[in-house]
Amino acid sequence: MKSTWDRRTFIKLTASASGALVAGVCLQSCTSGTVPATAHEFSPLIKIDTKGWVTLIAKNPEIGQGIKTSLPMILAEELGADWDKVKVIQGDFDKAYEEQWAGGSYAIILNWDMMRTAAAKVRHVLLQAASKKMNIRVSELTTSKGKVLHSESGESLPFEKLLLEASKLPLPETVEFKPTDSFEIIGKNTPQVDLDQLVSGGTKFSIDIKLPGMLYATVLKNPVFDGGAGDYDDTRTRSVNGVVDVIELNNSDYGGRLIAPNSPNFVNGIAVLAKSTWAAFKGAQVLDVVWDNADARKENTAEIFERFQLQLNDTTIERKDGDLSRAKRNADSNFEAMYQVPFLAHIPMEPMNCTVDFRDDLCEVWAPTQNPKALQEGLIKLFGLQPEQIKIHLPRIGGAFGRRYYVDYAMDAAILSKKVQKPVKLIWTREEDIRHDWYRPASIQKMAASLDKEGRVTGWQHVLANASRKTCLGREGRPAGTEIDKYEFPAGFVPDLQFEYGHVLSDVPLGQWRSVGHSAVAFAVHSFLDELAILSKMDPMDYFLEFLGPARMVPVVDDYAFDAKRLISVVEQVRRNSNWDVPLPKGQGRGFAASKHSGSFVAEVVTVSVDANENITILRVDAVVDCGIVINPTGAKAQVEGGILEGLSAALYGEITVKNGVAEQSNFHDYKWIRMDEAPEIHVEFITNNLPPRGLGEPPLPPAAPALTNAIFAATGKRIRKLPIL
């Protein structure tokens, strides 16, 4: 048996066997001994074969954000490939691909230059090879649609004709990028690469993996947050047809609650292994278990919020500009408001699951993870493995939203597979998924503004108190994280400004949720600005534009300035698109919010109608986005649509409440989300420019909730300061 996996073994082998400079890589037709050089791997991400097909590796986890299409589009563009002759293959977790994670809307930001550099190097050697063959200077040649072109003479050579020559040339150290005005692929609506599979049930998500001899498992976890182990009797479980084994998972046996940074360990539970999913589910249902919860805090939501409230008066200062007390003293008036947001679950449609084949010292994993590195680190720490003993496949993921940044479910599966020395597919029920999430932190936020005679803001105070996602796994003794940082808007826009954080400890597991802290902070900031506008008897959009001031770079911290101009221009455009200045009939209203996140600027207007019984209908949403260059408009628009619907769903319904340390919600009947009949029409427009592309998964989300509640105020005069609305 092979003792390690090495992607490169195969390549080295074929290269040395050929004895030539050409590193021939067999794609499909290779048999040992013969080495048909059917393709050349120019870089770990790019292969070109003798028929002119270009194979590109999609290296990041695809969670529905379209990255499996957009990163290869960048490669193809810079290479000058013909998109119709591109094959995209999902990469496994492999250090050759460098960073491979999905989070913080960073994929495009981090990979824009990397993708272009990788492809430009290959283009360079293709051009050199062509130059030699055509006897034309490199500077007169370009690549386009899988060919090297000499536009003056109209002569061209397809990539496949250049393969042998080009493969002998060393890749250059430095490259020049293609000018943006020559883009042929970037900026064009490009349907995602797996569409045919997705519409016919052919896509294999992790949950669809089946291995020979595999057992199906599920796990019943202690429902109490940070609860202890269970005392159980498995007689009834073992009598269920198909049940094979019952295995205890106590985190104290496996490294405690935190295995590695960012790798929370599993919650104490008991796993049932069976010959089918249904048998495992049934077995878990009839398990007799008494949990030891003597040490758990057994918290309640009301009491948690009371502690947040108290903590507002005992804070650390995260940012201090000017002198807030002076602003208060000199103000014509001071105004204060409190906002509250709940814990939120992620509920990706594909429940937590993972398939692991961990036999002897080799651990092969099919994981729906946003964070394969954390998974690898966790496995190394937990089992003392070397990286070479771990292979992580990255099948398409049925939604993530930040939940799959944590790898607890994968740890469960690895332990089980190692124990039984068989492949195991672990599936959590939806109930386990909702009760054992890493929730979006709830918070209470106090906003205070000092205003001059004209209602202009001269002083700004933002105090946030909550239990932080950064400390959720520790109790006393771990350093306090903060959920409001010094970069927050409107830092730099108000002379006397202060941000404060009040830190509370809680057992509720907390984590990243699409747009992370911004989802909570933006609700408070943009509701408050709307309130200030109303107080000053001004149109909220006019008020906001006045608040931003002239189009300029606003210094925020030493090395970071906020481009007010880009925010202003999305606001002005959404004003036109939403007919902001055209009055609405009674009972209807428009609300607005605009923010910057992950380098992208988004302005949104929500239009609602509210009837006499307070039924809210969201009629329409207008969004204008400046994220720099848009790689794939159809995919980008999908991200905006999805982010907005998520923001609206959470604002209307999203709430996890806790009773005696247990999440009270457990499935989609009590954790509601927008359905087809409530989904508004969403109009999206992108501002076109040639600025570097920025993140888009998260930025559309934060403005949605305040835009909605501001719209409800416009329609009814009722101010909503506490989410969810319903």
Next chain:
Amino acid sequence: MPSYTLTVNAEKRTVSVDSDTPLLWVLRDHLGLTGTKYGCGRGICGNCTVHYQGNAIRSCVLPITSVLEGNIVTIEGLSENENHPVQQAWMELDVPQCGYCQSGQIMATVDLLSKIKNPTDADINTAMQGVLCRCGTYSRIRKAIHRAASIQDK
């Protein structure tokens, strides 16, 4: 364990499972038809939608014993080459995000269009509100349903 014969995508298939096994798990674990998805297991999310005797059903809550009489159609049985009008419309409009719910969305749409040839937005709301899409693809689904109706008309 008892054995049962059912008709899936016009083929007879025999499986040995407990009588209370939901059709969902028969399809997924025993017949290898993993296009049908588990989302909630309680009939709330519609991700497990398949057709039985020409009607959309929630396969997660129907035990095998209740689906032995007629043909079951799953997403895999909709067409040979992804050329069903609904699949075509879905691809034209690039509907899926993560894609996990889309088998359920497509099966519910095929059922709707078999009953109402040209559904209104209100018809679409009624027929589709049972199928949850966490990623928020609803506006594209709506457009794709209208598009599929017009493809089917031709």
